[in-house]
Amino acid sequence: MARNRYSFLVKLPTAIALIAAADQLFLGTAIGSWIGALALGWILALLLSRPALRRRPSLVALAVAAGFTGVLAHAPSLLGWVLFWSALSIAALMPRIGRFDDAWRWGLRLLAHAMTGPLAPLLDGIRLFRARPRRGRPSSSGLAALLVLPLAMTGLFLALFASANPLIARGLTQVSLPSSFSVIFWALVLLVVWPSLRPTRWATRIVARMPSADIELPGLPQATLLLSLILFNAVFALQNGLDLAFLWSGAALPEGVTLADYAHRGAYPLIATALLAGLFVLVALKPGSASAANPAIRRLVVLWVAQNLLLVASSILRTLDYVEAYSLTGFRIAALAWMGLVAIGLVLICWRMLAGRSAAWLINANALMAALALGAASVVDLDASAAAWNVRHAREVGGRGVELDLCYLSWTGPSSLLSLIELERRPLPPRFRDRVRYVRAEVLETLVRRQADWRSWTWRNQRRLDTARRLLGANPPAPAATWPGTHRECDGWIRDDPAPEPAPSVTSESDPVANAVATTTPPLTGTPSR
Structure with a gap:
């Protein structure tokens, strides 16, 4: 117990230092590249306060976490922070495991660590308070009891002296206590930081009692499997045949069915169908069984998996047709990446059956593919990629795409700046150029304002700003001025201001005398008599 108390007292200053750094950086500020420096400081604090993390397995996980600190410094994002926290938590738990066994168990450990971590400061405080003292030293509870009376009486005497002495009262008024919001923020930071310094044992003990990924399931009779696979292949052949006939070859559809209706309805249901098919193969055909x-x-x-791959390819083609009709967005890029992961997962499921691999191998392989995809998404700006594609394929510049959605480019902010500048430099109709110029000016102003504050400054946006200034020159052209009674919409269109509401009438239902006069007095028309 003395060792635990020593560990607690050594790590407490580390937690206080991280809380102080978070207090200075987070409160009242925007998120900028500084969060990467804070994350790197967190890693260094763990290495200094936990010698067990200086072994190879933990160092590998910390190296991955350090890589994501670079991602956070380049362009902070929630995804980058989640990936950093996951790698850091794996390093924090690694001394109790010793190795990376499989992604299934580590996923459960991270979930248990996230759920039990907020209890770690409370549990450690209780352990420290109940710890038995060394010979000749007071216990934690005895020390607390020892301090209660002196501190309470000192506070009382200060209060009395302050009421009697204006100098002491003035000095006490200059002492500013932290606000309740600051105290709550410090507590939240402690709940996040402390589990990495002293993770609870529940995160590893609970998972140790859970079953492995190789769960024994009752097998299906071979006759049932044969009949099921024959029927499944027949139904999938019908769907894939229709896709090949109409979606891929472009043949004429029956009367009353448009290509847009056929192409845009089934992208996500077909992906769900492929996932269900993969789950069936995973459950019904265990490697080494008589059925397999x-x-x-x-x-x-194998034939059914091949048909599922064609189904996924058709879903991708449907999404691309949807993009051609309605433009590209960052979410649709993520959807296409997800469809690619589904196709890879189907191939891995089939290979697992053919090669006799374990369920742990399949989970690790899929987890690796997902980690690579998420890591790439944390580095690549999907909104910037979507903006570049939309500008190149817009109808206004001779492309086959739809009319450019300038409101979407304005909403994505700095991600669309360079694409807007590229569009502005092309030969455009004067009115459309003015709209593009307005949106570009608004986005550029927002970016300059963000980069002027070091707290919201990021490396990625600084490179964008430098490139934008080089392309635009010292005096970039300004959009046309608006006249009184008009305003600009998000897409640059000049609209009239809404008409003001009419002033309320002098008469009202609550004034019957005025209403009676108003209704009985005839209007003054014509020429009054002499």
């Missing part, structure tokens, strides 16, 4: 060794079943499974 049956040549007819193996051929039907």
Whole structure:
């Protein structure tokens, strides 16, 4: 217990230092590249306060976390922070595990660590308070009891002296206590930081009692599997045949069915169908079983997986058709990446059956593919990629795409700046050029304002700003001025201001005398008599 108390007292200053740094950087500020420096400081604090993390498995995880600190410094994002926290938490838990066994168990450990971590400061405080004292030293509870009376009486005497002495009262008024919001923020930071310094044992003990990924499930009779796979292949052949006939070849559809209706309805349901098919193969055909060794079943499974891959390809084509009709967004890029992961997962499921791999191998392979995709998404600006594609394929510049959505480019902010500048430099109709110039000016002003404050400054946006200034020159052209009674919409269109509401009438229902006069007095028309 003395060792635990020593560990607690050593790590407490580390937590206080991280809380102080977060207090100076987070409160009342925007998120900028400084968050990468704070994350790197967190890693260094762990290395200094936890010698167990200086071994190879933990160092590998900390190196991955350090890589994501670079991602956070380049362009802060929630995804980058989640990936950094995951790598850091793996390093924090690694001394109790010793190795990376499989992604299934580590996923459960991270979930348990996130759920039990907020309890770590409270549990450690209780342990420290109940710790038995060393010979000749007071216990934590005895020390607390020892300090209660002196501190309470000192506070009382100060209060009395302040009421009697204006100099002491003035000095006490200059002492500013932290606000309740600051105290709550410090507590939240402690709940995040402390579990990495002293993780609870529940995060590893609970997972140790859970079953492994290789769960024994009751098998299906081979006749049932054969009949199921034959029927599944027939139904999938019908869907894929229709896709090949109309979606891929462009043949004429029956009367009453448009290509837009056919192409845009089924992208996500088909992906759900492919996932369901992969789950069926995963559950019904365990490597090494008699069903998995049956040549007819193996051929039907391979054929079915191939049909599912064609189904995923058709879903991708549907999404691309949707993009061509309605433009590209960052979310649609993420959807296409997800469809690619589904296709890779189907191939891995089939290979697992054919090569006799374990369920842990399949989970690790899929987790690796997902980690690579998420890591790439944390580095690449999907909104900037979507803006560049929309500008190149817009109808206004001779492309085959739809009319350019300038409101979307304005909403994505600095991500669209360079694409807007590229568009502005092209030969455009004067009115459309003025709209593009207005949106570009608004986005540029927002970026300059963000980069002027070091707290919201980022490396990625600084490179964008430098490139924009080089392309625009010292005096970039300004959009046309608006006249009184008009305003600009988000897409640069000049609109009339809404008409003011009419002033309320002098008469009202609550004034019956005025209403009676108003209704009985005839209007003054014509020429009054002499």
